[in-house]
Amino acid sequence: MQFKSIRPVLMAAVVVAGSGILAGGLALGPAHAAGNQSQVNPMSVTNCNSGNPCKTFSNSGIGAGVKGSNTNSSPFSSGVIGSSTKNGNGVSGFGVNGFGVNGVSSSSTGVSGSSSSAWGTFGYSTNGIGAEGQSVNNIGVEAFSSGPSEGLLAASGSGDAIVAISESSATAVAALGGTGDAIDATTFGGIGIYANNGNGNGGDIRGTYIGSMGRAPAGTGGFPLVATDLNGNDLMFVNGNGDLFYHGGLSNFSKTRDGKIAVGFGTTTTSPTVEDNGTARLVGGVATVQLDPTFANSIDMSKAYQVMLTPDGDTKGLYIASKSPTGFVVRETQAGNGTLNFDYHIYAPALGQAGKRMAEMTTTQAQAFMPHAQAFTRPVPKVNISVRPH
Numbered sequence: 157m158q159f160k161s162i163r164p165v166l167m168a169a170v171v172v173a174g175s176g177i178l179a180g181g182l183a184l185g186p187a188h189a190a191g192n193q194s195q196v197n198p199m200s201v202t203n204c205n206s207g208n209p210c211k212t213f214s215n216s217g218i219g220a221g222v223k224g225s226n227t228n229s230s231p232f233s234s235g236v237i238g239s240s241t242k243n244g245n246g247v248s249g250f251g252v253n254g255f256g257v258n259g260v261s262s263s264s265t266g267v268s269g270s271s272s273s274a275w276g277t278f279g280y281s282t283n284g285i286g287a288e289g290q291s292v293n294n295i296g297v298e299a300f301s302s303g304p305s306e307g308l309l310a311a312s313g314s315g316d317a318i319v320a321i322s323e324s325s326a327t328a329v330a331a332l333g334g335t336g337d338a339i340d341a342t343t344f345g346g347i348g349i350y351a352n353n354g355n356g357n358g359g360d361i362r363g364t365y366i367g368s369m370g371r372a373p374a375g376t377g378g379f380p381l382v383a384t385d386l387n388g389n390d391l392m393f394v395n396g397n398g399d400l401f402y403h404g405g406l407s408n409f410s411k412t413r414d415g416k417i418a419v420g421f422g423t424t425t426t427s428p429t430v431e432d433n434g435t436a437r438l439v440g441g442v443a444t445v446q447l448d449p450t451f452a453n454s455i456d457m458s459k460a461y462q463v464m465l466t467p468d469g470d471t472k473g474l475y476i477a478s479k480s481p482t483g484f485v486v487r488e489t490q491a492g493n494g495t496l497n498f499d500y501h502i503y504a505p506a507l508g509q510a511g512k513r514m515a516e517m518t519t520t521q522a523q524a525f526m527p528h529a530q531a532f533t534r535p536v537p538k539v540n541i542s543v544r545p546h
Contacts, residue, residue, distance in 0.1 A: 376395050376396060376399075430504050432448060432502045437495075438488060439495050441488040442487050442488075444486075447502075455505060469494075471488055472492040475489055
């Protein structure tokens with residue numbers, strides 16, 4: 157994402173600037189202080205070439221400096237229009253302690269801005285909120301782009317770029333991407349996307365193909381997925397090699413024949429193994445068992461595999477006479493020639509994992525091995541979500 161400069165160029169300190177042309181049908185007049193009832197011809201056009209505004213209205217009371225209204229029912233009518241044919245701003249609003257621009261609507265859009273090559277709506281603040289949109293029953297802020305650029309671009313030097321709060325069960329931020337990314341968040345050392353819900357889900361991500369993706373450099377130096385508690389303690393993580401590590405037990409759910417759910421537990425082994433089992437038949441005291449080809453290709457032959465035998469009938473005993481990369485031979489002890497079935501279970505080292513064993517680490521070694529997630533210390537942003545008066 158390319159970030160444009162967020163510092164505005166204020167070309168005029170009055171709301172209507174640029175060409176100085178007002179919309180047709182516009183009734184314009186300054187707010188009146190006591191004893192000052194001057195009027196301005198609403199159809200007049202003032203042309204000037206100066207670094208100062210062509211017209212200035214000053215009000216020391218609580219009223220507006222400029223008010224524009226349009227009583228036409230057409231959706232294309234406007235109370236105030238500001239236009240700029242070059243690099244200036246169509247409308248500029250500046251407030252020292254209040255709002256630079258404040259737009260309120262009971263059923264439509266409070267503030268609407270459009271531009272063919274720059275920002276449609278731009279808000280800048282040194283200590284306050286650059287742009288704020290609120291709605292009681294609809295969308296607080298809506299941004300749309302039909303081209304390759306961003307629908308909404310927010311940047312902050314030290315604070316939060318975007319803060320969204322919903323009082324109800326509705327979504328605080330809804331981002332929809334047609335063919336591109338719905339949200340593209342870039343940070344240089346901080347958190348790209350931060351979601352906090354005081355009484356529900358922090359994030360709910362849905363996709364028709366992939367719901368959520370986590371990316372990190374290949375190898376053991378990065379972690380595309382990390383789950384922690386609020387204190388920053390690692391609960392589960394995946395490194396760049398795809399290895400999964402977790403604290404606690406591994407449980408799984410299985411269906412029962414009577415329609416219920418059974419909870420099972422995973423086993424812990426001291427070495428990474430690939431296992432297989434089956435049933436074979438001993439005839440005349442001997443049996444040759446072929447390994448499954450896929451199983452044979454997935455085991456590490458640098459170390460011998462192990463075979464456990466369980467006879468399914470009376471016998472003098474069974475033993476492994478020989479092993480090969482493709483199978484093994486079973487014989488009956490004491491030169492026996494019995495005929496019976498037997499079960500077998502094979503334990504083999506996983507390919508590339510021969511020689512690995514369970515290792516014990518000190519607390520310091522374990523902390524160096526695991527990702528270092530920050531503790532959850534950020535409070536929920538405090539924002540006045542009551543509707544602002546006009």
